Every structure is written in structure tokens, then in C-alpha cells.
Amino acid sequence: MTSASAPSPAGTRESLRRRRPRYGEAVIKGVLLVAALVSVATTVGIVASLLPPTLRFFERVGVWEFVTGTTWSALFNPPSYGVLPLVGATLLITLIAIVVAVPLGLAAAIYLSEYAHPRTRKVFKPVLEVLAGIPTVVYGFFALAALTPLLQDHWPFGEGPEVFNALSAGLVMGVMIIPTVASMSEDAMTAVPSSLRQGAYALGSTRRLVAIRVVVPAALSGIVAAIVLAISRAVGETMIVAIASGNKPSLTWDPLQGMQTMTGYIAQAGEGDLPTSSFDYTTIFAVGLLLFLLTFVMNAFSIRLVRKYREVYE
């Protein structure tokens, strides 16, 4: 990449090389490297801020108790530190979001990549960008103030959703991650060489068949990467759940009830100015580390997949 565009001085003839050493150049390179190391330091800082309080947390609470406990009431008396209700709520809301975002996002990507006239793309792509740029606090407000009342008024079967519920939060979060699914999948589909399409057309395929049988399978690793990244974003999303799904940790699969996710708990506990020395303070970090690990695994998987399809087609 770089070496091709900027020929390295090593290749020049000895007589043409620097007559006097240019210390300035070396200093500049050093300064730039230090700037680049800021982002490495960020990762180190994240781990360094998460680990010590988490270790303090696990001095008091057993790992097994944390991972398998079914009650989370960290800030109450008597406290209980079973993380399953928070994890369950996170998974349920993420699942709802994915059910919304994957079909819609994928369909949008197929349309933009295989069907849309360039002029149509020029209209729709900014719309998706705007959708991605709306602050999540706005999405949360919409879920709580507009969608939940709408669902309550028109609920067809039995008792409707509570004021705080997982369903509204999940649905709105689904719309929030449509752009993630759509734009990354579209990138993957656009990277599929047109020779594959032309081959399929030559064999008599229709546009729909080319899209479904040729382009989507060829772009599959990129599409999976997009979905995994979207899941990771949904798991890490905070404001929508903090506003619309409530602060009550409960282990249930009923999306009409209120529940608290991992991020929701971190936000709630972090808002109160807990003293650094208190045990409650360490709970933020224990849940935070779990969240970080979960998203880290998904991100790493997604990055690998993207590299894979880039290697194949680019």
C-alpha cells in the first residue's frame, strides 16, 4: 500500500542519499508514532480501568455466583450479584433489534447494490447516513414517548406493554442499526466482481436470481460481518434502553415487561456519584468488563470476516 506509492529512500543510489543527517525527519516520524500509540494506550487504558475494580468485585462475589445468579439487585439491601437478568435483557432486546434490522437492512443493501439507479442511490444513501447520525437519546425518546403509547393503544391481544418495555426499545434499536447492516452489506455486494453477475445473466438468470443466488452468497462473509457488528452495536447501546426499557432488572422473556440491560445498569449506577472506595462502585466495572469482552469477541470476528472477503475480491 504505502511502499508502492512512496518509494523508500533505501532504493536510491548511495551518492544521492542524504549528505547530512536529517534529525528533524526522524523526530517527526517519532512524534507521529507517539500519536499513533495514543489509540493503543486507549485500549490499554480501558483494560487498566476495568480490571482492578473488577478484581475487587470478585474478592467478595464468586465468579460462578456472578455468571449463574438469577437475581441482580446490586444497589439494594440485601444485595444480589447474579448477572443473568442483565444479560438476558440485553439478549432479548438485541434479538428484537436484529429481527427488525437484518431483513430490512439486507433488502435495502440488495436494492442499493443491484437495482437502484445511481441517481436513486444518491438520494437513499444520505437518508441512511442521517438515520445513522441521529443521537440515540432521540431514538430513546421516540420509543418511550411515541412508540410505547402507540403499542399500548393498539395492542391486539390481552394486556399491552408496560410504560417501560423491551419491545419498543428493541424495535427502535432495530431501526437504529439498519444503516450498519445496510451499508456494510452493500460494500460487500459492490465488491463482488461483475463478471460473476454477467456469467449468471449469460446463463439466463433474472436479476432477482442473480441477486439471491450469486451476489448474496458471494458477499456472505461481508454480510455476516455486518450483522455481527450490528449485534455488537445493539449489545453496547445505552441511551435507548436507559430511557425506554426501564431500570428494573428482571429475568424474563416477556418483551412487554420492563427490564434492565447491562448498559442500562452501568448508566444507572454511574449516574449516582458512587465513592471510589465503595463496593457498589466496583459493580459498574464488573458489568463493564463483561460487556467489553462480549463486544470485543464479536468485533474481532467481524473484522476477520471483512479482511477475508477483501482478500478474495480486492
Place this chain on the structure above:
Amino acid sequence: MTVTVRKTPITAALQGRRRPLEPAFRVVLLASLAIAVVFLGILLAYVVSEGWGRLDSRLWTNFPSKLYPERAGAQSAIVGTVYIIGLTGAFCVPIGVMTAIYLEEYASREHWWNRLIELNIQNLAAVPSIVYGILGLGVLARGLDLGRTLITAALTLSLLVLPVVIIAAREAIRAVPGSIRQGSLALGATQWQTIWRQVLPAAVPGIATGTILALSRAIGEAAPLLLLGAVTHITFNPESVTDAYTVLPIQIFNWIKQPEAEFHTLASAAIVILLAILLLMNSVAIWLRNRYEKRG
């Protein structure tokens, strides 16, 4: 990427006959896209219609109040947001651009540490924002004892959007043709002179676009700031970087949490202001991009 099939009698015959699934599939795809667009429309219409009646000067001349919704405003939040944009930009743009220059112009991918830096940036871009809040709380606010202040918030948000700035700046730098570099080097310029006088000026529009988009992400971000003290009730404008602060998204969050309907109206009005700021920044970014693309 569309492939145009030239109309011949055979293709025309093929297209004319049967295949009801073809248009149906197209309609389904378009409808999916339309759902997203319609949702965006409804969301904007809802917020504007809710907040319109309260969208007056009280919003930017008065300070927040928990008791009197009719008197409450968001001046401290608007001022706080402006401070945050400025400080975040001042921190993350130089570091981000320098990192991008290093990775594009100096780093050899043969060295494992350069690959590590790249991978690390890709991963950081997807770390949940609230984890950055934990970083800010643990390292900046408590560890370095900066407290829950404007500077802590700005530094945290800078780290949060740094990967976005780096990725955008790298793309802009990569788009500068190699021939420009070779020409400059051939005339005897050093590598840094080439970067500073040739590559960077050519990459500025792209870098500016990416930076504006990154900053607009920082403006809308609320989750990390929940942990960094922005939630407290602030009835004054910050005067120095070590002051307490609040920002628009957090003020909106506070109002949403109030049970009274008046506060929800107030929240809608503040959302309209927030979205207007974001729209303005995005328009500038898109304008820059289009202008740049036309020239290139």
C-alpha cells in the same frame, strides 16, 4: 453496480413473458428501504410537532429548571455542547491526522506493531460508547483526578471519536495520487516536506469532511457522559475547562426522565435544536464532499 443487458428480440421476449416474482421482489426491496425512510420522516415530524410550541427564546436564554417547565431553558447545555465540540476537535483532530499520516506514509505493514496499531483502531471503533465512559471515570476522573469536569468529558469523547477521524483521514490521504509524492521527492523534497506541502493540502477536504462527521457523533453522544457527571443539574455556563458542565443530549435525557408532560415537550424542543445543529454540520460535510468529488 448494475449490469445493463442490451435489448434484443430474445431478451425482450424473455422479459415480456411470465416471471411475476421479478417485480414483486423489487417492490419488497424498495418497501424495506421505504420503511427506514418513512420511520425517519415520522420521527422528525413527531419531534418537531411536539416541540414546536416550545421552540422559542426561553430555550436558549434560560437555564434548566426542575420545578418550572415554563421557565426552563437549555442555555448551559447549549454552551456546554459548543465547548465540547471545540475541545474535542482540538484534541482529536491533530492526534487523528498524525496517526493517519503515520499509518499511511511511514508505517510498514511488515512490522507487527504497525499491524497491531491498525487492528487496534478497527476494534476501538466498535467498542460501546459507555465503555469509554468507564475509561473516563476510572482513568481520567478518578485516576488522574481530573474530576467530573468539562476537560474529562472532552478527552473521553476525543478518544471515542478518534478512530473515526483516523479512518477518515487515512482514506483522504490514500486518495492523494502517488505521482504527486514521487514528483515532490524527485525534486529533492524530504519525505516530511512532501507530506506537509503536497499530500496534506490535497487531503484537507476529505479530512475536514470526516472530522465534521466524527464531531457530530461526539455532539449526540450521551452514554459516556452519564458516568462523567453531566447529569447533575447545571444552572450556569462553564467558564473554564475544570468546571462542571452539561450538554444538550444529557439535558434532553434529564427532561425525558421527568414525569410531567411539559418536560417532554421541552425535551422535544431541545431535540429539534440538537438535530438542527447536527443537520447543519452534516450539510457542510456533504457540501465539502461533493465539491471535492467534482474537482477530483
